[in-house]
Amino acid sequence: MTEGLATPGAGWRRADGPPAQAREKKRRRGGRRGGARDGDPTVEEAEFTSYYGRPIIKPPVWKTPDVPLYLFLGGAAGTSAVLGAIADVTGRPALTRAAHYTAGGSALASVAWLIHDLGRPARFLHMLRVIKPTSPLSVGSYILAPFSALAAGTAGIQLLDAFPGLQKFGLRRIAGWFPGLRKVAGTASAVFGGPMTTYTAVLLANTAVPSWHEPYKELPFVFAGSGMAAGGGICMAFTPVAEAGPARKMAVAGAAVELAAMHKVEHDHGIVSEPYHLGRAGTLMKAAKACTAGGAGLTVVAGRTRAGAVVSGALLAAGSLLTRFGVFDAGMASARDPKYTVVPQRERLEARNAQAAEGEARAVTR
Amino acid sequence: MTTVSSASPALTGNDPANRLYGPLPDVSGEAGYAEDHPARVGFFTDTSVCIGCKACEVACKEWNTLPMDDADGNRDAMGLSGMSYDNTGMLGANSWRHVAFVEQSRAVDLPMPTVGLPGAGAEGAGRHGESQAPGDAHATSHGGNADGGLTAQASVLNVEALSEFDPQTGHSADREIRWLMSSDVCKHCTHAACLDVCPTGALFRTEFGTVVVQQDICNGCGYCVPACPYGVIDQRKDDGRVFKCTMCYDRLTDGLQPACATACPTQSIQFGDLDELQARADARLATLKEQGVETARLYGRDEDDGVGGAGAFFLLLDEPEVYGLPPDPIVTTRDLPSMWKHAVGGAVMVVGVALSAILGSRKGLRR
Numbered sequence: 001m002t003e004g005l006a007t008p009g010a011g012w013r014r015a016d017g018p019p020a021q022a023r024e025k026k027r028r029r030g031g032r033r034g035g036a037r038d039g040d041p042t043v044e045e046a047e048f049t050s051y052y053g054r055p056i057i058k059p060p061v062w063k064t065p066d067v068p069l070y071l072f073l074g075g076a077a078g079t080s081a082v083l084g085a086i087a088d089v090t091g092r093p094a095l096t097r098a099a100h101y102t103a104g105g106s107a108l109a110s111v112a113w114l115i116h117d118l119g120r121p122a123r124f125l126h127m128l129r130v131i132k133p134t135s136p137l138s139v140g141s142y143i144l145a146p147f148s149a150l151a152a153g154t155a156g157i158q159l160l161d162a163f164p165g166l167q168k169f170g171l172r173r174i175a176g177w178f179p180g181l182r183k184v185a186g187t188a189s190a191v192f193g194g195p196m197t198t199y200t201a202v203l204l205a206n207t208a209v210p211s212w213h214e215p216y217k218e219l220p221f222v223f224a225g226s227g228m229a230a231g232g233g234i235c236m237a238f239t240p241v242a243e244a245g246p247a248r249k250m251a252v253a254g255a256a257v258e259l260a261a262m263h264k265v266e267h268d269h270g271i272v273s274e275p276y277h278l279g280r281a282g283t284l285m286k287a288a289k290a291c292t293a294g295g296a297g298l299t300v301v302a303g304r305t306r307a308g309a310v311v312s313g314a315l316l317a318a319g320s321l322l323t324r325f326g327v328f329d330a331g332m333a334s335a336r337d338p339k340y341t342v343v344p345q346r347e348r349l350e351a352r353n354a355q356a357a358e359g360e361a362r363a364v365t366r
Numbered sequence: 367m368t369t370v371s372s373a374s375p376a377l378t379g380n381d382p383a384n385r386l387y388g389p390l391p392d393v394s395g396e397a398g399y400a401e402d403h404p405a406r407v408g409f410f411t412d413t414s415v416c417i418g419c420k421a422c423e424v425a426c427k428e429w430n431t432l433p434m435d436d437a438d439g440n441r442d443a444m445g446l447s448g449m450s451y452d453n454t455g456m457l458g459a460n461s462w463r464h465v466a467f468v469e470q471s472r473a474v475d476l477p478m479p480t481v482g483l484p485g486a487g488a489e490g491a492g493r494h495g496e497s498q499a500p501g502d503a504h505a506t507s508h509g510g511n512a513d514g515g516l517t518a519q520a521s522v523l524n525v526e527a528l529s530e531f532d533p534q535t536g537h538s539a540d541r542e543i544r545w546l547m548s549s550d551v552c553k554h555c556t557h558a559a560c561l562d563v564c565p566t567g568a569l570f571r572t573e574f575g576t577v578v579v580q581q582d583i584c585n586g587c588g589y590c591v592p593a594c595p596y597g598v599i600d601q602r603k604d605d606g607r608v609f610k611c612t613m614c615y616d617r618l619t620d621g622l623q624p625a626c627a628t629a630c631p632t633q634s635i636q637f638g639d640l641d642e643l644q645a646r647a648d649a650r651l652a653t654l655k656e657q658g659v660e661t662a663r664l665y666g667r668d669e670d671d672g673v674g675g676a677g678a679f680f681l682l683l684d685e686p687e688v689y690g691l692p693p694d695p696i697v698t699t700r701d702l703p704s705m706w707k708h709a710v711g712g713a714v715m716v717v718g719v720a721l722s723a724i725l726g727s728r729k730g731l732r733r
């Protein structure tokens with residue numbers, strides 16, 4: 001029991017008594033049916049005080065599926081742009097094609113989802129009004145805008161090259177430039193591809209949402225791994241197996257990074273890790289892990305067959321998608337329950353007070 | 367878990383000007399206003415004299431023409447919260463002042479001998495204060511019994527002194543009852559997370575050191591909403607944009623006081639230059655302590671706290687979380703430099719993996 005640590009002093013208690021507080025507890029635990037069966041690591045319900053069980057911070061107003069989809073698409077686009085550019089330079093036409101199409105398509109779709117999520121979509125250009133390093137969304141806009149333009153452009157050139165029928169309006173005359181243009185645009189998009197994959201982790205972490213903020217060192221690696229698993233997986237599925245070796249390798253490495261980093265997020269942060277195990281977020285995370293691990297395993301075993309590549313690519317993409325939904329959900333849950341705001345802050349405060357007292361004691365003895 | 371040692375980039379020397387975290391003597395100056403900008407203003411909300419009349423809420427709604435909403439922020443809905451006299455529920459897009467209401471009770475050592483006092487145990491106490499039974503049971507359920515509570519509390523404060531001067535405390539049988547009321551508001555933080563994360567520049571620092579949203583710029587990205595460590599700012603669903611207290615920026619520029627401070631009948635809400643308010647608050651705290659109110663404390667007054675001190679700070683009579691305030695808020699952007707470093711690390715890793723994946727694969731297998 002954390003009595004004394006989390007309860008206010010002088011014996012005052014809220015007077016509306018246990019029934020109301022039991023109600024609060026029940027409401028807070030709404031989604032945790034079977035929590036204990038889930039292997040829930042935190043056994044004891046922490047004691048803490050709150051204002052009628054109401055949340056302290058406001059849960060994000062970001063919508064599902066808009067934002068999780070944006071995170072997923074951004075990751076897949078960023079990593080496949082990097083893969084595509086290197087494949088292009090080293091002369092792997094089939095892999096280049098698949099990677100550029102994946103990057104361009106996902107980039108455009110991610111922009112659409114992001115704009116759709118705005119409260120005032122018509123004002124999306126306001127994102128580029130200022131540039132603020134303190135705002136991950138501002139920095140992200142300056143990553144997303146050039147990235148999506150370049151990735152879509154690269155894919156467009158690829159498309160024109162592949163289907164000469166599309167070369168209208170005198171485009172045929174400059175058709176010889178296409179491979180060169182594609183290399184330049186593709187490489188430029190690849191420069192933004194890495195940041196595109198990981199900035200979204202900072203976007204989530206730089207909030208007061210406990211389960212996003214606390215693991216801020218691991219989240220970028222979760223997102224990098226998840227992006228590589230998705231990007232590699234999708235490229236692998238759309239590339240002839242003979243040329244898909246790099247995609248397979250990236251996918252497997254990404255899956256490993258994702259699983260390892262996610263393990264830290266789920267276990268290293270005490271009470272703030274809890275939402276990743278409970279309720280819908282817990283279910284999503286478990287499904288994500290199964291898909292990612294299964295997809296990676298299948299890639300190793302059967303990735304060199306057509307069917308194996310398609311199935312494992314799909315599994316890896318699904319795993320990445322589920323991870324984004326799971327992380328999003330866990331954050332929302334941690335914002336809605338005042339426990340995750342109060343208890344860590346109380347502990348921090350106690351630790352600081354204890355340290356101060358210790359320092360004082362030392363000063364006195366000296 | 368955030369450890370104390372990593373508490374401050376200011377300490378590690380990465381942020382010598384305290385632009386992200388730590389005390390900042392001149393917020394407006396730091397935001398780029400010329401030397402002759404007005405002094406920083408603020409609210410000092412002294413909850414020990416708040417009577418819960420909600421005049422501030424009404425004045426705020428009137429002046430700022432805020433729409434009606436219920437306790438969960440649903441616009442144009444009327445509803446009772448069902449938990450206390452507080453039907454405003456929380457700060458939000460349509461409620462920029464929120465009077466929290468908490469009824470508390472505790473077992474008390476009365477001077478007159480009564481049946482069932484010390485030694486009689488929880489049973490006797492429960493029988494005696496029939497109407498207070500839930501409270502008793504609650505105290506018991508919290509791991510103490512009435513006895514434990516009594517001994518603990520007797521040593522902490524002078525009950526008689528408290529009930530003598532404190533209009534918010536009353537007795538009922540062997541229980542002492544008090545009502546905590548506190549008018550909450552945007553803290554106009556020195557390091558405002560909402561302002562830091564706003565990608566459009568819609569949120570800005572005024573010449574008075576306050577934080578205001580420009581409604582013609584806000585594009586409703588919603589980033590400020592989860593960034594605020596106090597859960598102040600919120601989005602109007604039907605409108606898409608975010609809204610919060612402006613400290614009546616329009617009135618300030620005309621030399622008037624904010625509407626809430628003007629309406630408050632007990633001077634629980636005091637408006638003025640921040641340094642003056644801080645001095646007044648320190649004096650008030652000293653007075654209360656002298657009178658035996660051990661639990662009085664200032665909240666948001668300390669410029670060494672996680673948000674660099676608040677422009678709107680409070681005198682509370684209990685732990686902050688009792689009022690729905692975070693006990694130790696920290697502006698999220700304190701950790702942003704480290705976050706960016708890790709994101710760059712992740713991005714470099716992506717490129718590295720892609721490079722080695724390609725260089726490590728033979729490409730001669732083409733058909």
Ligand code: SF4
Pocket residue numbers: 552553554555557558559560561577593594595596597598599610
């Ligand atoms: S972070 Fe919250 S409390 Fe601070 S200025 Fe912004 S809205 Fe107000």
